[in-house]
Amino acid sequence: MIVDLQRFIAAGRPFWTELERMLDRLEAEPELRMTLPQLQTFHHLYERTAADLAKVTTLSSEPETRRYLENLVARAYGEIHETREKRRRFYPVKWFFQTLPQTFRRHVRAFYLSVAITLAGCAFGGLAIAFDPDAKPVLMPFSHLLEDPAKRVAEEEKATHDRLAGVKTTFSVELMTHNTQVSIFTLALGMTWGVGTIIMLFYNGVILGAVAVDYIRAGQTKFLLGWLMPHGVVEIPAILIAGQAGLMLALALIGRGSRASLKTRLREISGDVVTLIFGVGVLLVWAGFVEAFLSQYHEPVIPYGVKIAFGAVELILLTLFLSKSGKSKKTEDGNLD
């Protein structure tokens, strides 16, 4: 009960000011670690201010004081009851070589699911083209893929001028941004209980399978590998990882076998989803460069063997990176990873 408002505010003001000062400092310096006495002081100030708020809530004449105290208590509440790790300085190298592959491995089942869906799409697209080649315009509604593979290869190998001359950087950047948008979309569709993500992965698989079978049937396997492998061995896994992130969202939404609440389940995976999608972005930047500056050049400019070997080396490095990078002795024992 507040009888003397003036005395109440005069008595509380030093505590409120001190709490506000500490909160400002905590918010401005995220890496700040308080000592035990500082923590005790902070907790005491929070409890004192919360008690003052409880008193002033019943008072009609002090809406400003109430709003001020509500704001202070809300900020302090967030700091005190927050159990998630506090943001720290960001180390890009450590993030890329440790956090990203560790996160990938932690949710590798979702990745396998993503691969399985894409492979199912590949099988469907490949079989559809094999049994009904006339279905090409339906399966691949992109004009540059509708051409006869043998004719295209002949044209590409005969080309005397660089058709990407003067636009290579733009082409490369357009590939990066487009593929990143598709990846984000694949991830975001996880919120449709995974239905949208599954459709995106399956459809990507259908196009990939259809193109592959189309070129193989035309006897252009070597060209196909030389064309797709340099960028595809990074780009396709990147889309698969985006699908993995989307499926993680979907699994958290569905919550099968988990007793945690929806909020808790989503909270648990949100950091990992962000790590994966940023990793996808990095991979797609690399794939965009390779596609514009290497994949589009064929024999006699670059021998297919060199392109295929380049793709194979990339694939091995990517596999090693995702499966081994960031593994400590502890994780190898299976304690953490």
Add this chain to the structure above:
Amino acid sequence: MKTSTLVIRTPEGIVFSQLLAGPVTRFFAWFIDQLCIGVAMSVLGIALRLLELISLDFGFALSVIVYFVVNIGYGIFFEWAWRGQTIGKKLLRLRVVDVEGMRLQFNQIVVRNLLRFVDSLPAFYFVGGLACWLNPRCQRLGDLAANTVVIRNPRVAEPDLDQLLAGKYNSLRQYPHLAARLRQRISPSEAGIALQALLRRGEFDPVARVELFGDLAAYFRAKVEFPAEVTEGVADEQYLRNVVDVLYRTRGEVPAPGGPLQ
């Protein structure tokens, strides 16, 4: 059930509530943000065109990157730098906060902004708007995934008490201890009723006005009994003015809490 407030109860038993922003207000904030992105792109476009003079390919490529980064990064950057606000949200006094009152994390901001891709389907945020409409906490899909809500801090219009109470002698102030007791016993909603009655007094039928102020004055007289010398001969409406004056105006007795503390 749909509610317009987010109520947070701390383990210490303290309850504080925040008003939730509806889909229409949020749409306007988004529209302002789009205008800001448009302006930023126009300004950057002029600079990038100069680069195209040096290298057309490099200039175009940089334009594509800048457009992509500004579009995707605008919300993430501002919500992180301004603790849950973009320019549009700031103008409309909206803020993104954690659904449980916790500290807003970078991951949450990224997730809610990336999921705009789904919320904006098929056009003009139809999916997000629908989700917001149906969700009890007005959350679009991005907010659901990120465990965030958008709250609003409306500017509370202060009643023009000077116009209402100007030049009137308030006999209740002769007894500061009773005035303090009055402040203590009257709840915020009761004070609000008295204030509204005075502010809207011109709208009442004369007979109804006399009856209403009679009832209200009797109610407030019963709350705290002042000596007869300050209440006798005072009209009911004037008595209510004095009560509101005591409740809402401190006349410099108490330092304004917002001032030196902030």
